[in-house]
Amino acid sequence: MAISNEIRVDFPSLGENEGFARLVISAFLLPLDPTVEELADVKTAVSEAVTNAIVHGYAQRRGTVRLHAFLYDDNTLRVDVIDNGCGIADVEQARKPFFSTMAAQERSGMGFTIIESFMDNTEVFSQPGKGTTVRMTKKIGASAQLRDVHAL
Amino acid sequence: MLCFEKRGGKLVVYLEGELDHNTAAGMRAEIDNQLRDRSVMDLIIDMGGVTFMDSSGIGLVLGRYKLMSRRGGRVRLSRPGARVDRLMGLSGVYDLVEKQS
Ligand SMILES: Nc1ncnc2c1ncn2[C@@H]1O[C@H](COP(=O)(O)OP(=O)(O)OP(=O)(O)O)[C@@H](O)[C@H]1O
Numbered sequence: 001m002a003i004s005n006e007i008r009v010d011f012p013s014l015g016e017n018e019g020f021a022r023l024v025i026s027a028f029l030l031p032l033d034p035t036v037e038e039l040a041d042v043k044t045a046v047s048e049a050v051t052n053a054i055v056h057g058y059a060q061r062r063g064t065v066r067l068h069a070f071l072y073d074d075n076t077l078r079v080d081v082i083d084n085g086c087g088i089a090d091v092e093q094a095r096k097p098f099f100s101t102m103a104a105q106e107r108s109g110m111g112f113t114i115i116e117s118f119m120d121n122t123e124v125f126s127q128p129g130k131g132t133t134v135r136m137t138k139k140i141g142a143s144a145q146l147r148d149v150h151a152l
Numbered sequence: 153m154l155c156f157e158k159r160g161g162k163l164v165v166y167l168e169g170e171l172d173h174n175t176a177a178g179m180r181a182e183i184d185n186q187l188r189d190r191s192v193m194d195l196i197i198d199m200g201g202v203t204f205m206d207s208s209g210i211g212l213v214l215g216r217y218k219l220m221s222r223r224g225g226r227v228r229l230s231r232p233g234a235r236v237d238r239l240m241g242l243s244g245v246y247d248l249v250e251k252q253s
Pocket residue numbers: 048052053054056057058083085086087088094095099100101102103106107108109110111112113132207208210211
């Protein structure tokens with residue numbers, strides 16, 4: 001599938017950039033005319049991944065978070081959220097609902113579960129000491145196409 | 153600054169705007185400051201003004217639930233929008249925190 005658009009934004013791991021990342025991904029998606037629901041799904045998933053990079057990946061230190069997004073010409077959105085932080089030793093365990101290494105700081109362990117339920121596909125690449133990449137894809141307009149088929 | 157309403161042992165907090173990791177810390181501090189009044193036994197978290205929420209909102213609500221449970225009080229959630237409702241449902245918050253109609 002050919003790439004029809006691409007953006008790459010690097011920002012420091014500051015809490016205020018969580019909202020910025022949501023704005024960026026919304027603006028990137030807008031030309032595809034997403035439904036309110038699709039937009040909210042993507043914003044929430046990106047917010048989870050960026051927050052994880054900031055609070056877990058870089059924990060107490062400052063680092064750079066990269067938001068790298070692609071649009072394919074079949075209207076599939078791909079978003080990579082990349083950090084060079086502490087990494088995850090056991091990704092399978094980390095993805096389980098309610099698993100959190102920061103439960104004492106009122107984290108619920110639902111971030112990955114939320115990403116998985118709002119996006120079509122989610123992959124996590126991580127290496128302890130090196131960093132983490134969360135790659136998520138979602139076809140935009142999939143529900144509209146379904147409606148059109150039913151209308152025929 | 154959040155808006156609060158206190159009547160007897162009941163405290164209503166009106167959350168507003170975007171609820172993420174960045175904003176949750178300030179909201180938590182303001183709510184917990186009000187909860188220093190030990191006579192508060194019934195905390196109502198009003199979500200009507202929330203325009204965005206991620207898992208940080210789940211943590212905020214569950215954290216206040218734990219705090220209130222310790223003093224034998226309760227927490228209720230009022231006016232969750234469709235998105236908030238879905239996230240609360242997904243994470244089992246409604247097993248612990250009643251939705252106020
Ligand atoms: N970018 C990352 N770098 C290092 N560890 C991570 C990263 N993302 C997630 N993790 C690990 O995976 C666990 C699960 O992440 P998840 O987002 O599901 O839950 P959480 O962040 O702990 O809580 P919540 O997202 O509900 O606030 C985290 O507690 C953390 O240990």
